[in-house]
Amino acid sequence: MSTASESTPAPGTHDHRSELASLVRGVATRLASMTEGAVLVFLCSGDDDTLQLRSAAGLPNAELAVQLASRWAPTLEEVRAGATAVAVEPSALLGPRDAAGSNLVPVIGSEGVLGVLATTFAAPPAPGLSALVALTAESLGAQIENCALRERLAGHHRDEDEKSDEILRLSEELFSQDIELLRNNEQLGLVEKLKNDFIEKMSRELRTPLNGIIEAIIAVLAGENDVLSEGAKTGLRNALDDGTAFLRTLQNILDLWRIKQNELPVSLQEVNFREVVEESIFSVQDTLGDKPIAIEKHFEEPLPKIKTDLTKVNQILFLLLDNAAKFTERGTIEIGVRMDGADLVFEVRDTGIGICPDDQQFAFDEFFQVDDLASTKYRGSGLGLSLVRDLVALLEGSISMRSDVGEGSTFSVRVPVEVLG
Numbered sequence: 183m184s185t186a187s188e189s190t191p192a193p194g195t196h197d198h199r200s201e202l203a204s205l206v207r208g209v210a211t212r213l214a215s216m217t218e219g220a221v222l223v224f225l226c227s228g229d230d231d232t233l234q235l236r237s238a239a240g241l242p243n244a245e246l247a248v249q250l251a252s253r254w255a256p257t258l259e260e261v262r263a264g265a266t267a268v269a270v271e272p273s274a275l276l277g278p279r280d281a282a283g284s285n286l287v288p289v290i291g292s293e294g295v296l297g298v299l300a301t302t303f304a305a306p307p308a309p310g311l312s313a314l315v316a317l318t319a320e321s322l323g324a325q326i327e328n329c330a331l332r333e334r335l336a337g338h339h340r341d342e343d344e345k346s347d348e349i350l351r352l353s354e355e356l357f358s359q360d361i362e363l364l365r366n367n368e369q370l371g372l373v374e375k376l377k378n379d380f381i382e383k384m385s386r387e388l389r390t391p392l393n394g395i396i397e398a399i400i401a402v403l404a405g406e407n408d409v410l411s412e413g414a415k416t417g418l419r420n421a422l423d424d425g426t427a428f429l430r431t432l433q434n435i436l437d438l439w440r441i442k443q444n445e446l447p448v449s450l451q452e453v454n455f456r457e458v459v460e461e462s463i464f465s466v467q468d469t470l471g472d473k474p475i476a477i478e479k480h481f482e483e484p485l486p487k488i489k490t491d492l493t494k495v496n497q498i499l500f501l502l503l504d505n506a507a508k509f510t511e512r513g514t515i516e517i518g519v520r521m522d523g524a525d526l527v528f529e530v531r532d533t534g535i536g537i538c539p540d541d542q543q544f545a546f547d548e549f550f551q552v553d554d555l556a557s558t559k560y561r562g563s564g565l566g567l568s569l570v571r572d573l574v575a576l577l578e579g580s581i582s583m584r585s586d587v588g589e590g591s592t593f594s595v596r597v598p599v600e601v602l603g
Contacts, residue, residue, distance in 0.1 A: 201329055201332075202326065202329045203236070203237070205322075205325055205326070205329065206223045206225070206236050206237040206322075207237045207239075209221075209223065209237075209299075209318060209321075209322050210222070210223050210237040210238060210239040210240075211239045213239070213299075213301060213314075213315065213318055214239035214240035215239075215240075216311070216314065217240075217301055217302075217303060217307070217311060217315070218240075218304055219240055219279050219280065219301060219302040219303050219304055220238070220239070220240035220241050220250075220276060220279050220280070220301075220302040221238065221239045221240055221299070221300065221301050221302075222235060222237070222238045222247060222250060222251065222299075222300040223235075223236050223237045223238070223289075223297065223298075223299055223300075223322075224236065224251070224258060224297050224298040224299075224300070225289070225296060225297035225326070226262070226295065226296055226297055233258050233259070233262065233297065233298060235247060235248070235251045236297075240279065240302075241276075246275055246276065249275055250273065250275060250276075250300075253273065253275075254270065254284075254286065254300065257270055257286055258286065258298050258300075261286045261287070261288050261295075261298050262288065262295045262298060265288050265290060265294075265295050266288065267285055267286060267287045267288065267316070268285075268286045269283055269284070269285055269286075270283055270284040270285070270286060270300075271283050272284075273302075276302060278304050279302050279304055280302040280303070280304070281303075281304050281305065282303040282304060282305050282306045282307070283302070283303065284300055284301060284302045284303070285300070285301050285303070285307075285312070285315060286298050286299075286300045287299045287300075287301070287315060287316060287319040288319065289319050289322050289323045289326070290319075290320070290323050291323045291324075291326065291327045292327060296323050296326050296327070297322075297323075297326070299315070299318065299319040299322060301315050305444075306444040308442075308443070388432055392425060392428060392429050392432070393429070395425055396422060396425045396426060396429065399418050399421055399422045399425065400422065402418060403415065403418055403419065403422070423468050426468065427468075431565065434565045434566065434569050435565065437497075437569055437573075438565065438568065438569055438572060441569075441572045441573070441576060442572075446576065448491050448494070448576060448577065449491055449493070450489050450490060450491060450600070451489065451490075451491075451492050452487055452488075452489055452602060453487065453488050453489065453490050453492045453495065453599075454487055455485065455488065455495070455519060455526065455528075456481065456485065456519075458492070458495060458496050458499060459479060459499065459517055459519065461496060462496060462499040462500040462503050463477055463479075463503065463517075465500050465503075466500060466503040466504050466507050469504050469507040469508055470507045473507070473510070473511060473512060474512045474513075475507065475510055475511075475512060475513060475514065475515060476513075476514045476515075477514070477515050477516075477517070478514055478515070478516045478517070479516075479517050479519075480516065480517065480518045480519070481519050481520075482518070482519065482520035482521075484521070485519060485520070485521060486521065486601055486602060487602040488526060488599040488600060488601055488602060489599060489600035489601075489602055490526065490577065490597060490599040490600070491577060494573050494576065494577060495526075495577070495597065497569075497573060498570050498573050498574060498595060499517075499528065499530070501566045501567070501569060501570045502530040502570060502593050502595070503515065503517070503530060504566060505530075505566050505567060505593075506530050506531075506532035506534060506591070507532075509532070509534040509535050509591075510532045510533055510534035510535075510590070511534070511535075512533070513532070513533030513534075513590070514531075514532070514533055515530065515531070515532045515533075516529075516530070516531040516532075517529070517530055518531070521601070522596070524598055524599065524600070524601060525579075525596050525597065525598055525599070526596070526597045526598075526599045527594065527595070527596050527597075528594075528595055529592055529593065529594045529595070530592070530593050531590065531591075531592040532590045532591055532592075533589070533590040534590050534591060535587070535588065535590075536585045536586050536587040536588055536589050536590055536591055537583075537585040537587070537591060538587050542583065542585060545567055545583060545585075546567045546568055546570070546571040546581075547568065570593075570595075574595055574597065577597050577598070578597075578598055579595060579596050579597035579598060580595075580596050581593065581594065581595050581596075582594045
């Protein structure tokens with residue numbers, strides 16, 4: 183891998199080289215603006231087909247580009263040899279511009295790898311931004327080949343000019359389509375950002391007054407309220423239950439948003455899972471109400487103390503219990519807990535309505551309900567199991583489900599933990 187040097191182009195090739203240089207500069211500049219990071223473009227050239235640094239954008243000086251090119255040399259060759267993208271750890275050279283690392287994506291043409299597009303990120307990129315980088319690399323490969331095609335056509339005889347013009351016209355149409363695709367992806371990224379900003383703002387704006395309402399109701403119920411009739415007290419308790427459920431839904435929405443934005447960190451601490459089970463059972467009492475349901479606990483010994491994210495395992499177990507309580511009218515809810523090597527395994531089994539086989543593949547989808555009347559018959563937004571799935575994935579665990587209509591469901595969670603003894 184080397185850097186490109188200035189030289190006098192051979193006769194008849196200057197325009198095509200200039201066009202290629204302009205193309206590469208434009209791609210680097212636009213992509214750096216979209217990602218708010220740095221972009222380096224390497225192309226295969228020379229008799230030995232080495233990778234040369236042809237353009238860079240988003241960097242304070244050219245020396246940094248050369249240093250990065252030298253540091254990435256082995257990885258660049260790995261990308262070219264494997265024709266696959268490679269993630270690179272953050273570099274101290276760029277500071278905040280590369281806080282989340284870099285992605286090296288191959289620029290592929292019809293006959294192989296033409297170069298490498300390197301992009302640094304200040305923060306973990308959203309899926310739309312990663313897709314935009316991949317699309318840019320794909321588009322760049324097509325445009326480089328079109329430049330080469332025009333260079334070959336320029337040497338043909340005059341009687342082939344008409345055919346060449348048609349090919350060039352088609353190539354220019356392809357360029358226009360590529361540019362339009364990039365613009366569309368940029369707009370999609372802006373729409374996604376607006377949606378995420380709206381979700382966060384609305385969740386926060388609603389939570390503040392809702393918390394105030396809940397606290398006021400609790401204060402009234404806990405105070406000297408002999409002047410309140412039993413009907414008024416019942417109404418306040420129902421309002422408290424509804425407000426608490428609504429607050430949990432808002433929190434679920436915000437947590438899902440944070441996970442998708444990679445903004446929900448994992449924090450490890452010592453955990454006594456027996457206490458987690460007891461706390462979750464206490465928290466689900468509002469959902470159980472006065473249903474004739476017995477909750478059974480089964481702990482397989484030994485059950486040592488562990489180290490994991492207390493908040494997240496607590497939330498996972500509560501959401502599974504809440505789901506079981508919501509869709510079970512009578513019978514039992516069983517909680518089974520055991521250790522399997524360095525994995526914590528816990529199950530929630532219920533005798534509820536169950537899920538038919540055709541719907542089981544959608545059970546963890548956002549806003550899924552078991553039937554068309556579920557949204558009115560069973561209170562909830564359909565976000566609980568989606569959040570469970572994402573929280574389990576955040577802890578690098580797995581979740582599975584078994585269910586039979588009319589007989590109930592079983593959800594099994596496996597999470598790697600640190601055993602403390």
